[in-house]
Amino acid sequence: MPDISAQGRPHTTDAGHISFFRLYAHRIRRQARWLGLAPFFIFLFAFMIIPASSLIVGSFQDNTGALTFDNFIHLLKPNIVSSYLITINLSATTAVLGGLGGLLIAYAISLGGLPQGIRSFVSTFSGVASNFAGVPLAFAFISTLGRAGFITVLLRSIFGIDLYDTGFNLYSFWGLSLTYIYFQIPLMVLIIQPALDGMKKEWRxxxxNLGASAFQYWFHVGIPVLLPSLSAAVILLFGNAFGAYATAYALTGGLINLVPILIGAQIRGNVLHDPNLGYALAFGMIIIMTASIIAYLWLQRLSSRWIK
Amino acid sequence: MGFIELEGISKNFGCNTVVNELSLSVKKGEFVSFLGGSGCGKTTMLRMIAGFETPSKGSILINNVNVSNIPPARRKLGMVFQNYALFPNMTARKNIGFGLRISGIPRTETEKRVDEMLDLIHMTQFGDHYPHQLSGGQQQRVALARAIIVKPGALLLDEPLSALDAKIRIQLRDDIRAIQQQLGITTIYVTHDQEEALSISDRVAVMREGRIEQIGTPLNIYNRPATSYVASFIGTLNMFYGSVVDAEKGVVTVGESLLRTAESISVDSGKTVRVAIRPEALSLFNNETMSDANFLPGRIETIKFLGSTVRFIIKFEDKFISMDCFNTPQFKMPQKGEQVSVTFSREACQILPGDAIPFCYHE
Structure with missing residues (x-):
């Protein structure tokens, strides 16, 4: 056997071999833990990073692929500005109303002393209802509150009330808001319930014990503690409504000038066809959504420090 | 008439009776602890005094006023909770001043009293810290200051030290006692920790199944337990079944050994009793042993070195005896398996009714 140490290599004992293999196995094990996340990163890269990057690049190009800022200048056109305003208005309205409705339900099941069974039922229902959006939701509303919908007909035939004579229209801004609120309320319940559960009974x-009334408790303690979570939840609802496409398209067929519908029209190319303008519109959406997510994460961090 | 009077208090949750006909009188400035295991009703009793629970029966009088149906906000009692319950959105200073602010005390007066409180709890430099920036011990000090700044009629503490490290616990319990004595505030303290209760209380009420099993000074509770439960709950105890031979002279047999007590026994001769002896009251036979002392022969089974003391587990007939000896330089350590004679005075021998669960020694 040649003397390894004599050849200038480090002399390793049996114990040295064992510790080397142990170290190597430990490193492999440590790296293998990241393998579990591989599908997530592949998904993120393929369906978010690449499309978002190509969208951003496309927004700075014209039809020939040359660099231009015209797409962003076109964003200032009145119909596009109005589209952003309507979308922001719809998202904010449904986020606030859905948030309020969801908060009241979550309060009732978390702090209202209702039986555990009701809490489980509401939580499960919220999980299902918050995901019930898009075309099925639009048709569910058309079949209940449309002109020939079940409730519309029922109200007319039994009580003689014509919903549409009162000014209600399912295919209007408020009709669409009502439809959005259907999935915003349960989403709010799911988001805000952990924050309400974190409110300690002992604070109250x-x-x-120190002489405060219920109003003083909520004014000085309850609302300030919940405020970051509430704001974060409303921002998330805003983002949820801002990106919704299928529900609005299936219900109004493009009657309401929302940004996602406008982007669809620009990229799909029926009458309007300017994919690069569509990319610029989408880039504007990304900026608004990113700002929402950053605000959400910051507020969540703040509230988790308090409610832990 | 005491400052706090609990008169026949009962509390039922459905069919479950948590507090059962409990009566107690607490004098002004006194420090009384409710001591007991989980589910004995001590916290429920404290919450009823605070007003967070309503008694099913009986009445609570504070300073001669029946407060049984008065809401907590109007009882003027300070309460310290187990998990501190500090408001997370306020600094230590704001937390302490909360009670004064909401009762409309002027800002300058509030600030002055908050400064005094921060000084009292030795936390002047932490006034602007939020609860999540403070340690558990510091948070509990702030909670204590918040409770006493409003000058409450009485202070209620619900296991305030149970979430803290052993070292902090000892330090803080001494601080609580010092502050209580400095302010002369009537205090009711709930704990499951016997050492805590014995070390800071004027009187200890040992609770069991919603009743007070025994109430007395810490010395009295430890040395003269009234029932088998109290005897077994407080400290370590050797307990044996015995038979009364001569009730008048206080003589009982345990196994084949004859033991003498210092007092006569209030149980008829021939009846079964329980003989309780503290491990620290036992010693090994030597030349200085009194001639009228009791003796039990046995063999050393286990030796546990505990630092300042050494605990011996000695087999006597079919029973085991626990004996503690101080680890002094003069102490001659016997060996495991050695035959010894354990001795103890007549006064160390406590006779209890013999109707409870038998066991040899209890830690």
Whole structure:
């Protein structure tokens, strides 16, 4: 056997071999843990990073592929500005109303002392309802609150009330808002319930013990503690409504000038066809959504520090 | 008439009776602890005094006023919770001043009193810290200051130290006692920790199944337990079944050994009793042993070195005895398996009714 150490290589004992293999196995094990996340990163790269990058690049190009800022200048056209305003208005309205409705339900099941069974039922229902959006939801509303919908007909035949004579229209801004609120409320329940569960009973008792009324407790403690979570939840609802496409398209067929519908029209290319303008519109959406996500994460961090 | 009077208090949750006909009188400035295991009703009793629970029966009088149906906000009692319950959105200073602010005390007066409180709890430099920036011990100090700044009629503490490290616990319990004595505030303290209760209380109420099993000074509770439960709950205890031979002279047999007590026994001769002896009351036979002392022969089974003391587990007939000896330089350590004679005075021998669960020694 040649003397390895004599050849200038480090001399390793049996113990040295064992510790080397142990170290190597430990490193492999450590790296293998990341393998579990591989599908997520592949998905993220293929369906988010690449499309978003190509969209951003496309927004700075004209039809021939040359660099231009015209697409962004076109964003200032009145119909596009109005489209952004309507979308922001719809998203904000449904986020606030859905948030309020969801908060009341979540409060009732978390702090209202209702039986555990009701809490489980509402949580499960919220999980299902918050995902019930798009074309099925639009048709569900058409079949209940459309001109020939079940409830519309029922109200007319039994009570003699014509919903549409009262000014209600399912295919208008408020009709679309009502449809969005259907999935915004359960989403709010799911998001805000952990924050309400984190509200310690002892805070209420301590403030009561120090002579505070219920109003003083909510004014000084309850609302300030919940505010970051509430704001974060409303921002998430805003983002949820801002990106919704299928529900609005199936219900109004493009009657309401929303940004996602406008982007679809620009890229799909029926009458309007300017994919690069569509990319610029989408880039504007990305900026708004990114700002929402950053605000959401910051507020979540703030509230998790308090409610832990 | 005490400052706090609990008169026949009962509390039922459905069919479950948590507090059962409990009566207690607490004098002004007194420090009383409710001591007991989980589910004995001590916290429920404290919450009823605070007003967070309503008694099913009986009445609570504070300073001669029946407060049973008065809401907590109007009882003027300070409460410290187990998990501190500090408001997370306020600094230590704001937390302490909360009670004064909401009762409309002027800002300058509030600030002055908050400064005094921060000084009292030795946390002047932490006034602007939020609860999540403070350690558990510091948070509990702030909670204590918040409770006493409003000058409450009485202070209620619900296991305030149970979430803290052993070292902090000892330090903080001494601080609580010092502050209580400095302010002369009537205090009711709930704990499951016997050492805590014995070390800071004027009186300890040992609770079991919603009732007070025994109430007395810490010394009295430890040295003269009234029932088998109290005897077994407080400290380590050797307990044996015995038979009364001569009730008048206080003589009982345990196994084949004859033991003498310092007092006569209030149980008829021939009846079964329980004989309780503390491990620290036992010693090994030597030349200085009194001639009228009791003796039990046995063999050393286990030796546990505990630092300042050494615990011996000695087999006596079919029973085991626990004996503690101080680890002094003069102490001659016997060996495992060695035959010894354990001795103890007549006064160390406590006789209890013999109707409970038998066991040899209890830790």
């Amino acid at each position: 008792e301590a403030s009561e």
